[in-house]
Amino acid sequence: MNKMKIMTRNISLRISVCIFLVLLFFGRPSNLFSEPLKLPVSISFSFGYFQPKEKAFKDLYGNNKFQLSFSLRYVLMKNVSIYSGLRYLACNGETKIVGPEFQEEKYDLKFTMYSIPLALIYSHSFKNINPFLGGGISYNIYREKWDQLAISFEDKNLGLFLIAGAEYFISKRFSLLGRAQFSSIPTKQGxxxxENVNLGGTEYSLGLSFYF
Amino acid sequence: MKHKRHKLFMLLSILVFLFFIHGLFPCSDETELTKIYKKSDSKTEIRSPIKRPLVSVETLSPRRELFSKSKIKNRFTRSDRTELIKIYKQRDASIDILYSPEVKIVQELRTCFIAHVKSGFSSNLSQAGFEFEHLDDDIKDKKYYLVYCPSSKELETLKYYGEVKLIEENSALFWSDNKEAREILPARFQIKRLPGDAIRSFKERSLVSAESFHPTITFPSRFVINPVISGIVNQVSKQNLTDYIQSLQDFQTRYASTSSCELAGDYIYDFFIQQGIDVEYDSFSFASSYSSNNIVGTVEGQVYPSQIVVICAHYDSDSDQPQTLAPGADDNASGTAAVMEAARIFANQSFDFTVKFICFSAEEWGLYGSEHYALEARQRGEDIIAVINLDMIAYTDSIPEDLDIISNPASEWLADRFFSTSITYTPLLNIFKMVNASVTYSDHSPFWDRGYSAILGIEDIPLSNPHYHTTNDTIDTLNLDFTTEVVKASLAIAADLAQPISTPQTPTGLTSRSQIISSLFSSIKTAFLNWDSNQDPVIGYNIYRTTTSHSDYQKLNSSPLVQTYYMDQNLDTETPHYYVLTAVDSLGNESNFSKEVADDEGNENTFTIEGRVPSRYVVRTILAIRKINPWI
Incomplete structure (x- = not known):
């Protein structure tokens, strides 16, 4: 468990360092926002993998889970924007026996989570590359259901997250998006x-953005 | 200019990034530990841990946290002194701390616990959410007693003899160095000596100061009038009871420590022998220089001899002239007579479970005899299902008199069972049920302390007999019609619990194991039950389940099970489940219940307490303790 946490932290650290190296050494001011946009808004769709940080989550549902997200960015000022959207995570798993086991007994599980993030993003443009860094809160609605038995659990919780990534502009209005997100969603339930499940973890996603 | 701004932004970015990294990866454990040890080392005097900001420790990783917390605690709890404290029961407090090796619960009362606590540790109780009160700074070489104090006048009188602390409304803690309370206090005071070692009756539910004065009717789900039990009840003889009480009164005094008391013990022993039941002396010493005997008669169970039903009373007496005259007809020749009559009638019966008839000695000195027996029974791992203690069951201050049945919360099922069997077999007797863990002044209390279910049957709480502990407590003041009804009711419940042998034969070999299946947010439990095939021809078996041990059994199967196993799924993991089994023959007759098993009783768990597989909450508690102290 500790090793996994350390590994995840190391990977996250490395990605952050890389982004900032790009920022530091290869960056130059770009003229992206020198011309006024019609609307200071962008939308993006992305897909990627979610790596849960909770061992119990990994044991039940596996390590890398596919996820989809839709996001909106509203540019407040030159380098600062508000980020929001919707993230959807769905995965299937199997129950686990805790303690003494006398007979194999498994039930199929379905887990779904919708997250609505709200964050402040700082970005800076270097030619066609637009790295960004931000943090905020997320509102998460999640549900766990046992397939064969009428057992389900549903709840809502707030979480915190940090986001870092970069956009590569392939045209004036379209950009390719790559981002990593580190989240913590303590549920105080288990x-x-x-006993206390945290639904946070690390997400890596790729997508496409459109600037109005 | 633009370039300068850009550089400034870069510098700012680096600072923000470093700040972010710092927040993500807090300072290393070693650094934090060093800080704490430096702090600790700089303090030479011993201080209460509450003054030390333990909060800083909480930022450590779990393993280091265990280590450092223990280190810190040890620094402040090195004193050898052990304090006596009163811990208030609080629903929202964390009970784990009470299982800590530094805390030894020696008495449970309705609203509080009395505990031995290592000096300096008590502040940890506050952190766990418990309010507490210091009773005595050092327990060394002291004997403590609970004393019933119904009025402030009595409390003032008590102060004349030694140290007194009021514990609850009618209970005071009394001590006078190492002196025996019975030897210095007037006979009218009811006393209980506090055990020197930890009791095991307290459980999570005990944090609620449960108290109930309303009788409830709880029939077992399969309750039918048993003609054998009716026959037993009908054999109770008022004349016999009169003779026994008279014989015991004729010893002049049965004050423990007198030879006359020992002769009374011999009389009971011989009586049991005459009935043809196994009997033994259970010798013990008390008050440093005295010894006495409990008299233990046994009718062994035919199917489950290890399951024991106890019917008991104390045979010693007390008065204001204890060495010469303490007739003790009501207190407690009446209860002893009930046990003797039970032995006479049960000697000719066969039961599934073992019945023990115990006459305790030295009750008046602070429950020495029953304390000795209950402790040894627990150490032997005796599976005592129920204890029915009868003490003062012959005086009536008003007609009709009712019998008060006293239980603690854990034994409430037994009080309800007494009530239900009583209205079935002895409808003339009125029962008043009281659930109150503070009624500790008789021989049921040491059984509560050791985690057994026990009830007290008594004519009145508070006591109404004006001859209590006087030389006037004689047979001519008693109402033996009332006593006869009480004995009938007591024998009815004892027989009902012990189960007279019937056909088809009671099934045997019932075992249960349970496993827990879990997702992220939900867990269920599955119990696997197995049992032996009946030797008698049967068409199947019925499985019953309850969440309250020994009562409210609900049948799980709609038709008799042909196989000798059963799987009970989708159970709540937080609730203990208990099972019993019956066999059904081709005529539709159903056998007695088998021995009751808890759902996890057969789990091969490495954690055991005194040879028993503990229920899951105990295991969790052990784990919680290990979190606090990794060396346990």
Whole structure:
């Protein structure tokens, strides 16, 4: 468990360092926002993988889970924008026996989570590359359902996240998007497997943005 | 200019980034530990841990946290002194701390616990959410007693004899160095000596100061009038009871420590022998220089001899002239007579479970005899299902008199069972049920302390007999019609619990194991039950389940099960479940219940307490303790 956490932290650290190296050494001011946009808004669709940080989550649902997200950015001032959107995560898994096991007994599980993030993003343009860094809160609605038994659990919780990434402009209005997000969603809920589940983790995604 | 601004922004970015990294990866454990040890080392005097900001420790990683917390605690709790404190029961407090090796609960009362606590540790109780009160700074070489104090006048009288602390409304803690309370206090005071070692009756539910004075009717789900039990009840003889009480009164005094008391013990022993039941002396010493005997008669169970039902009373007496005259007809020749009559009638019966008839000695000295027996029973791992203690069951201050049945919250099922069997077999007797863990002044209390279910049957709480502990407590002041009804009711419940042998034969070999299946937010439990095939021809078995041990059994199967196993799924993991089994023959007759098993009783768990597989919450508690102290 600790090793996994350390590994995740190391990877996150490395990605952050890389982004800032790009910022430091290869960056130059770009003229992207020198011309006024019709609307200071961009939308993006992305897909990627979510790596949960909770061991119990990994045990039940696996490590890399596919996710989709839609996001909106509203440019407040030259380098600062508000970020929001919707993230959808769905995964299937199997229950686990805790403690003594006398007979194999498994039930299929379905987990879904919708997250609405709200963050402040700082970005800077270097030619066609637009790296960004930000942080904020997320509102998360999640549901876990047992397939064969009428057991389901539903709740809502606030979480915190940090986001870092970069956009590569392939045209004036379209950009390719790559980003990493580190989130913590403490639920203060749990089961015999884990008393306090944190639904956070690390996400890596790629997508496409459109600037109005 | 633009370039300068850009550089300034870069510098700012680096600073923000470093700040972010710093927040993401807090300072290393070693650095933090060093800080704490430096702090600790700089303080030479011993200070209360509450003054030390333990908060800083909480930022450590779990393993280091365990280590450093223990280190810090040890620094402040090195004193050898052990304090006596009163811990108030609080629903929202964390009970784990009470299982800590530094805390030894020696008495549970309705609203509080009395505990031995290592000096300096008590402040940790505050952190766990418990309010507490210091009773005595050092327990060394002292004997403590609970004393019933119904009025402030009595409390003032008590102060004349030694140290007194009011514990609850009618209970005071009394001590006078190492002196025996019975030897210095007037006979009218009811006393209980506090055990020197930890009790095991307290459980999570005990944090609620449960108290109930309303009788409830709880029939087992399969309750039918058993003609064998009716026959037993009908054999109770008022004349016999009169003779026994008279014989015991004729010893002049049965004050423990007198030879006359020992002769009374011998009389009971011989009586049991005459009935043809196994009997033994259970010898013990008390008050440093005295010894006495509990008299233990046994009718062994035919199917489950290890399951024991106890019917008991104390045979010693007290008065204001204890060495020469303490007739103790009501207190407690009446209860002893009930046990003797039970032995006489049960000697000719066969039961599934073992029945023990115990007459305790030295009750009046502070429950020495029953304390000795209950502790040894627990150490032997005796599976005592129920204890029915009868003390003062012959005086009536008003007609009709009712019998008060006293239980603690854990034994409430037994009080309800007494009530239900009583209205079935002895409808003339009125029962008043009281759930109050503070009624500790009789021989049921040491059984509560050791985690057994026990009830007290008594004519009145508070006591109404004006001859209590006087030389006037004689048979001519008693109402033996009332006693006869009480004995009938007591034998009815004892027989109901012990189960007279019937056909088809009671099934055996019931075992249960349970496993927990979990997702992220939900857990369920599955119990796997197995049992032996009946030797008698049967068409199947019925499985019953309850969440309250020994009562409210609900049948799980709609038709008799042909196989000898059953799987009970989708159970709540937080609730203990108990199972019993019956066999059904081709005529539709259903057997007695088998021995009751808890859902996890057969789990091969490495954690055991005194040879028993603990229920899951105990295991969790052990784990919680290990979190606090990794060396346990």
């Amino acid at each position: 089961s015999e497997l884990d």
